[in-house]
Structure formats: structure tokens, C-alpha cells
Amino acid sequence: MKREDISRAVGNLAHRHILEAEAFFEGVQVKRCAGKTVLKKAVLIAAAVCLLTLTAFAVSIFSTMQGDDVKLSAAYLGDGVVSVLIENKSDKELKLEPGVKLMLGKSRQEVEPVSGQAEFEGAAVPAGESTTVTVDLSGAYDMEQLEQAPSGDFYYLLLTNDGFALGQRWSCTVAFHRTEEQVPVPEDEVPAPWTNDPLLEKVLLPLRSYFENDTMDPFRRYTLGHEYMELCSRILSEVDGNIVPAVDAGLLVDQSGEKGSFDGSLTTEDQGQHIMQNYHIMDAYYKLVGATDEEKALVLSALVPQGGESGGNVDIPLIYILTYETGAIESPRDYAFIRGQLLTFGQLEKYKVYEDGKYVCYEVSGLFYSDLREYAEGLLSMRKDAYLSDDAWIQLKNIYDYYSDREVLGSLIYRR
């Protein structure tokens, strides 16, 4: 039986087995948590005893989280709906109970609902992560009234992990006027390490913010990517000229080492262990290479030691190659759109490394980063388990020097 068939047969296993396996582990985790709960209960009983004598210090003694551990920020989305970004910076999971209170700032009195209750489903925020939840006040309050800011006062929301009476409480101010721009931005959305890179100035101005910020949240990246594609589509539709998309033509770089080597001391087999290649729609910082998620770059990555004693490797995307159908390029004034930049094929000529009857390839790593060392260190700084050791740097530099030689690279490209 063929390997692919085995994979397909396993892939079609019954739902019940797949779900059971996942649930089995949740069960194991639940058991672990249950163990902790027993311990927690014992601690709570002991704490209750202490409570009799230490009431005044109860909050600080029994709190499982410090005030700085959790940060809330709210933005009013309109129609009574408030978006709240919860950032849990602690090493414990934060569980917020359903229920929310709207408070007045100065008096610290609850604003009594007109009818019903404000809706908040509760949330569980894993340690070190952030999440955005919504609070719906529309069923409980006269929003028109709330939208008139109280004179000299302010509103804030109160959430709790274990009842408003005894649990810990977290608050965030909220202004009830529609300000979509105020949608909270997660704190992990930090300036990308290469924000100061001069390359950023070459990116089309409306698209620059996409490249300026980085986020560790994959879903946030996904939505930012889609917003970027929409913006690209609008901007490029107004460009007077033919914009040619990059394609995955199945071209690859020969890494057998038979035609040459980036390190003469390595055997051809060993050389293959230090490089890998894939077609990607995103660059090393998870930013789209082209204007759509169909444009791909062939990315040649170096596998270098991740430093420390782990003995593992880390991949650093080094060489970006974009391929275009020659038949689609009508004139040197036609455009390619690469990492936020519009470039004519005339301008790209200096990057050309390969051309056959059907395809033309450009090695455009210079459009993705300008300083190799800064780029590599910036990438590795995003990981806690890796750093650029001297050995890794030498290896990286060797690989870069070898493959960035356009003549060498061109001679290694082949169609699979």
C-alpha cells in the first residue's frame, strides 16, 4: 500500500476516535486541574480562618493575581455594545464570570439598570494571552442617555472572577460615544523589529501601517492580512497600468550541492541539512508578499543552530524569489507588487536571476530586509528559545553570500 494511501486511510478515521483522543487529553488536564482544585480548596479553607483576623488585608493576601497582571481596555462600538480587550499578563488562567456592572467614576456607585441586565458571557483568558470580549448594555440601559457623557464624571465597567462581593474585580473606563478608531489594540501588537528599516519608506503610504506593527496573535494577523488585501485591491484598481501577479510555477533551487557549495567543508548531504525551501504567501514577519493570498514567493531558508544547549535548529528565511509568467508581462512599464511596493519590470531587471521561455524569476530579498544581521537578530528576538550565536551567524552569512550571488542562484533554479 502506498504511503499516501495510508495517510488518507488514517485521515478518514471516525469522528468519534478523533474527538475521543482530544477529549482524553482534556480529561488528563481536567484531572490535573482537579488536583489543584483540592489544594486550592484547602488553601481557601485556611484562608477563611485567617480572614477572621486579617480582614483588612484580605484582598492582598488571597488574591491570586496582582493588579498589574490583568489589563482591561474598552471601546464603545455603538448600539450599547462595548468591546473589551482583556490582557492577562500573569502565569495563571483568568476566568471571568458572566455578569458586568456599569459604575460611575466619582461616586463609585453602580448605575442602576433601567430594565434587565447587562450581558457579558464571561471569558477564560489563558496565561499570558489576550482576548477581546463584548459587553452588551443595550438591554439594560437607555443608551441615548449614556451617550450623553455625565458632567464632570465618567463611567467604568466592572468585571469579576468570583462574584462582585468576594472575588477580585477589574475595571476599565468607557466613553459612550461611537469611536471606531478607539477599538483597543492588543499590547502584543508592537512595532515590528524593522520599523526603522529604510525599506518601510518605500512602501505605499496607505499600506505602511500594515508593515509597521506586528502581532503575535494568529487570528489578528489573519484579519490584518484580509484588511490589507482589501486595501491593496482598492489601491491597485486605480493604478493606470498592467499589474502582473507572482505565481508558484514549481521552480525550485537545486540544493543537492552537486553544482557547488556554500561551505566547502560540508558534504553535499550535510549541506542539504542547512537549507530548506518552500513557497510562501507571507514573509518572515507573516506579512503578505504580494497583493493577494494567491501570490507566493519561493523562500530559501537557512537552518542555523538556535543557540544554547538545545541542539535544535531555527529557520531564517533568507532568499526571496518571485516568479512571473513572461507572457503576462506586456511591457517593462508593467508593474509587480511586492511587499507593499509597486515596481516596474524595468526596475526589477537588476534583480533578475532566471528566465526561460515561460517564466522569469527575480531575487528580491533586498525588498524584504536591508541589513542581514539586524534582520536575523530581529527575527530571533521574537523567540525566547533562540539567539544568533557566532557559529550561527557565520553559517547564515555563508549561505546568504552563496545564494544571493545572482549568477550562482540563476544556475541553480530548475523546474520540478
Next chain:
Amino acid sequence: MDDSRIIELFYERSEQAIAELSKKYGAVCSRVARNILGSSRDAEECVNDAYLGAWNTIPPQRPDPLMTYICRIVRNISIARYHSNTAAKRGGSYDVALSELEDCLAAGETVDSELSVRELTCVLNRFLDTLEPENRAMFVCRYWYGDPVSELAERFRISNNNVSVRLARIRGKLKKYLRKEGYHI
């Protein structure tokens, strides 16, 4: 959020559907893709493609359970990418896991490949029913989710060696079971 509510959001064509899908099943999807591809970057692209796949197929579909539906899409996309990247590094968790099964099944006689895949799935399902729940979970995690041995060891709280031995025994049992079912292994 309940799966049914997430599916309703898909039917309403609300983009919140993907946010909720990601919130609920993003981690397991990433795990499956990462185990197959060995690269977080590749995995993220495949998971995003899978979300798009779900967006394009719900409606008309109303998958139940949703988790296996989205995970299957992720798995298929990841495997397709794995095969398309012929020059990609091999030797990842998925590759090793597949080799283990290959050793166990490769010599099986087949007449029609499509039929044999379906048949083998049925036999595997029946075989899994004969196992203890813990062994069944271990088998599925290793060969469906592609979890590396070290991760299984951590999850089952046993040593790496112990996981390898147990998996080898399960494969041995599978081999016997297949012979009993008429496969010539």
C-alpha cells in the same frame, strides 16, 4: 461558544464566525498543521486556508462535529502542501509517524487503491474499537494528529521510551488484526 452558534454565524455570513472558530479550534488546528509541516509559518498559512475552506463550504454544509470537520480540512491542506514542497525538509513528526505505519502496512496487497483506502479506514476504525481508551488515544494522537513522541510522553506523563514501546505494541496488534481481516502483511 457552541458549535451550532458558530455555524449559525457562518450561515449569517458574519466574519465573526471565523473569529469564533479560531478562538475555539485554532490551537488544535495549528497543532495538526505544525505536526505535519514542521513549520509554524507554513502551519499558519494552512490554517488560514482551512478557515477560508470552511467559509466557502458552510453553508451549504452543516458539519457536526465542527472540530473534526475543520481539523480534517487543515490536515488535508497541510498534507497537500507537504507533498507539494518536494524540496522541503523531511523527517518531521508526521513523516516519522507515517514511516512507522508504513512499516506496518506497506506490504498490504491491494487491487484497487481507492477501495483499499476506504477498506483500510474501516478496518482501522474497528481495530481502534478493540483497544483500551488510553492506547486508542495514543494511536490517534500519533497517527492522526501527528503528535511527536516527546509531546505524547508529556501528555501521558510517561517517558519517551515508554511511548515508543507502547506504540510499537499497538502497531504489532494492528498487524495481527489486519492479517486476521485478510490483509497479507
